[in-house]
Amino acid sequence: MSDAMHIHPEVVTTHDVHHDEHHVHHHKETFISKYIFSMDHKTIGKQFLITGIIWAIIGGLFSVLFRLQLGYPDTHFPILETVFGKWAEGGQIKPEFYYALITMHGTVLVFFVLTAGLSGTFANILIPLQLGARDMASPFLNMLSYWFFFMASIVMISSLFISTGPAAGGWTVYPPLSALGQASEGSKLGMDLWIVSMALFVVSSLLGGLNYISTILNLRTKGMSMTRMPLTIWAMFFTAILGVLSFPVLLSGLILLLFDRNLGTSFYLSDIVFADPNGAGMIILPNEGGSAILFQHLFWFLGHPEVYIILLPAMGMVSEILSVNSRKPIFGYMAMLGSLFAIAILAFLVWAHHMFVTGLNPFLGSIFVLLTLLIAVPSAIKVFNWLTTLWRGNIRFTPATLFAIGFVSLFISGGLTGIFLGNSTIDIHLHDTMFVVAHFHIVMGVASMFGMFAGIYHWFPKMFGRYMNSTLGYIHFWVTIVGSYLIFWPMHYEGLAGMPRRYLDKSSWVSFTQFGELDKMITIVSIIVFAVQLMFVFNFFYSIFKGRKVTTPNPWGSNTLEWTTPIRPGHGNWEGEIPEVHRWPYDYAKDGREFIPQTEPVGENESKH
């Protein structure tokens, strides 16, 4: 198998300037082919990562802006008017602007940062490196995958600059609000651009996902059976399958929405009237017989797997990082794998728990309660196995380890509140309140972000041949975890008070005004946390060029194959033969040895596990 891969058509044939005898990757590359239209999976991964970081700054900045409104609803910030003009007249964020901000914050973070930025980055970098492949199954499709994402980004960014503003119907874009320009400014051109951008994004994620799946199935090096793959790869594998099966459903839903918006169809529209804005009576729409709820089914058929598309790669990386840095095998490899599989299956069967109060048939609702709470079982197995992995380890607290531990803590906290919301009885009360906001930010947003940070700190030496500054890494971790809990923990109480999501000013209410001080505190903490993320970004870019150099190929003493490559691997990853694999990746602390790389043949007297 390794021989077949050694002759890599993409690498060898495209640049035949001079035929180097022993190194496939020593062909001449121009700046454009090396850094821009690169087909090297490592470069593509870095492109995803850096684009994701830029998006994360934009998305994070949006959250700071709307937190300003939530924390200081009566204060005027003249600087906002200077920057945003009519959107913040008098230095106060207008409702249209507020809703555009939260919509873009959600879209950007969920799709562009935690899908493309997270699995785009690490699936690309880790799959070939940890499997022992020279590149992806199709480097060209892989390159296209990034550039479709890039185009999606350009379209989404351009929607921020049009006069009616970007989409403003929430990241879930429920019609009719998102279907009708009369309903909201953001549902005019901004919404069309949103749909186009998401369509490009879906293409990107399908190209990427198909590539990941075929690479994992076909390009494993000799000896790398499926059950010898690191859990990172298993997680990426299930992630890719989820994406490939669910994103097309979102796309079809969005195409129907596009038809309703522009071609006069009635998939989602029925019985709608608006008061004419010029006071000339009523505008009565002709559409009858559509179902607004149909869109929600299509949306959440992606939307819920999407949660796991975000979470699984983080889980995989956390498993790997905790094992490496506890110097101990991951506890219950097969159970970890089985629970990943169970989560992936169940991810498709729980979507309607987002719809308990849409008028869904209560019996159908009950089925979704059962399936939803079932997910807690594999999730619990994972948590207990992580805990047991730490137990009696010899733990090194690198910034990556800390973020991995933080991930587990957040996953527990946010997962447990999911047991409230997944139970339809409680969901009647808590649905669409701040409780939901707190829940999914902790379990999906912040936890996955922690997984991503852990991955960046851990594999940075592999990506750039340098270390990130760990003191800044420690500060980054401690401020972020304390800040995240300070922001989102008390938010549950706002939800328990019945305070709905997406309210930008509570002054007209009697029941929701008691949290003014709390909202101020949350805003201040989010600004601090955001500032610390900027510090991380600085550390990241600074370290690419000026970080401490890596001097050993295997700085963490890790078993997996990526650390058998040169410190700065070229295109093709290994000089000479691809290594052969003889064992699973978690032989740490076995037979009195600190670690035994996967490439080492099993000794005769070695104990079995």
Added chain:
Amino acid sequence: MQAFFIVAILGLGFLITFQIAKASEYVAVLRGEEKARKQANKVNAFLLLIFLIVGLIGVYYCNEKLKGKILPVSASEQGVDIDRMMWITLALTGIVFVITQIALFWFSYKYQESDTRKAYYYPHNNKLELIWTVIPAIALTVLVGFGLYYWFAITKDAPKDAMVVEVTGKQFGWEFRYPGKDGILGKKYYKNIDPSKGNPVGQLWDDPANHDDVWLEQEMHLVVNKPVQLVINSKDVIHDVGLPHFRMKMDAVPGTPTTMWFTPRFTTKQMIEKTGKSNFVFELSCDQMCGRGHTGMRGVVIVETQDEFNAWLASKEPQYYKANPGKKPVADTLQATTSVK
């Protein structure tokens, strides 16, 4: 100017942090990286332990500080079940939360790197894994069992004697229609909607059931201890009838009517006494984002005794007569006024 200073201070703080971080890296190189790493390891392990302790105290403190600000006792019978379900779930998840977080941070602290200990090779233990598959499964079966028992009780058909109120959401407000004496909401069709002709919900005037229907905005009156079924509609986008004090919620979907029912336990006046807040009022919030005015889409619910309710309803003129003033029988008007007195 102020903003400039804040940015300058932040920048300066950042610069200092960065210099310290950079310096610590150099110091590490000078003192021996291994030694510096071990030092950092100890510090972080200790901080993890502190984080656990301070965090758990913080959870308690947060609860002490905020528990008085959440909702008062449920004002509907169904809400009592929902609150009970919440307590059951809180008890179970609370135990798991405390145990797992303590284990996580305690193990991290206890098993920090040490030269005197070697990690323990412990790849799996089928018995343990079976235990922590079965225990969560049992716990969740309990939660699903209770949850579905209450869920079916809450979502079953409304009792026959329930009063009916139609709620209609629109950008950005609430409208209510009462069926009048016959107890039947008259037919309607959205293309007839025209507030300027006195027909805000599109009633069909040739349906006699419409003739006694009363329509009004922003304020819904309910009778204490009497089940009420809300028939929920929307005129434009999806809204959501959120009644936090009753723990109830249901989407308002254009083209697809939805229903929910509940039984108020306390009148508004009783709630004022219970909460000790003179400005207490049941509020109806829109819980599904519906556009620019979502934040202000507020309705008020007044729960009162049957007598108070009857008097209030009798004082309202059916929409049919408002839309068709010519149809109003003179005698009826007189009767109506006398009955109120």
